[in-house]
Amino acid sequence: MLSRITHLAFLFLFLFSPVFAQQKLEFFQTDWGNKLAINDFLERTKNDGYDGIETWFPYDVDAQKKLKAGLAKYDLKVIFLVGTNKGLTYEEALNLYEENLQQIIAWKPVKINSHTGSDYWTLEENKAFIDIANKASKASGIPIVHETHRGRFSYTVPLTLEMINQAPDLRLNLDISHWMVVHERVIGLNDALLQQILPRIDHIHARVGFAQGPQVNNPTAPEWQSTLTTHLDIWEHIIQNSSHKVFTITTEFGPPPYLPTVPFSNVPIADQWEANVFIMKAIKERFAND
Known part of the structure; x- marks a missing residue:
């Protein structure tokens, strides 16, 4: 009997130990700025260790077919x-948003990331988009997150908190780089307002911003080490x-x-793809060391 209790106790500790309980991380590569053919882009994404891609939904039927075939192939x-x-006008934008969500849901993606509302609209007007998304998410089972983004309802920390109070089911994608530049400071983990928002985060856009811009010139440069650590x-x-x-x-x-x-030459001073792979590896390393 004692042996069985000891075995069960060991099993409990094993199952609920931090190492075992740690989430699986899934990494997605952005196709923002991609100039490769779709198959070449997907092949490179796969080879560099990504689990998938994040992209705007292609409303062109031919592009949909190519994307679906490529995702299956790789x-x-x-x-x-x-x-x-x-x-568009507010009413037109609201109707189109709902139509587009239904098209995307039919694909059964891992998640839908929404650039929601406008910084020119009222809280009540912006909340209408969130209400539509919440209803669609509950009906379909597809998680819909709203990105913290300049130009949207969520362009500042206080306004995002205000929306959270009005929309209890609101779930977010944190791209904190936008808030760094909007508030002109590197917002740290211990920020009291940020702490109230963090439990709402279901997805992360991993880009390193700073007080004067949404993207550092090269995340591998030593002068950005402190800023990188803050984000990590x-x-x-x-x-x-x-x-x-599973966290995405x-x-x-x-x-x-x-x-x-x-x-004058307009030559990029760093490599976008390499910056993204670097940040993926930096996050993986952080968790490998836990």
Whole structure:
């Protein structure tokens, strides 16, 4: 009897130890700025250790066929982006948003990442988009997250908190690089307002921002080490405190003009793809050392 109790106790400790309980991380490569043919892009993504891609949903039927075939060929998953069209009237944008969500849901992606609302609209107007997304997510079982992004309802920390209070089911994709530049400071993990938002995060866009811009010129440069560490600390905290068994991360360093260039020649001063692979490896290393 004692032996059986000892065995069960050991099994309990094993199953619920931090190492065993640690989430699986799935990494997605952005196709932002991609100039490769779709198959070449997907092959390179797979070869560099990604689990999938994040891309805007292709409404062109031929592009859909090529994407679906390529994802199957390279055994890659997909997160789709959807957005509020701020060039339309409010009513038109709201209707189109709902239509686009239904098209994307039919693909059964891993997640849908939404660029939601507009910084020109009221909290109530922006909340209408979130209500539509929440309803679609519950009906379909597809997680829909709303990205913290300049130009959207979530462009500042206080306004995002205000929306959380109005929309209790709101789930977020944290791209904290936007808030770094909006608030003109490197926001640390211990920030009191940020701490209230972190439990709402279900997806991360891993890009390193700073007080004067949404993207450092090269995340491998030693002058950005402290800023990089700040971001890694925040991401690690989110993942470790998440209840999700699988946590998704998209590496999202962007192309020029997000990526600075040499004046006159417009040559990028760093490699976008290498920056994204570097950040993926940095996150993996952080968790390998836990």
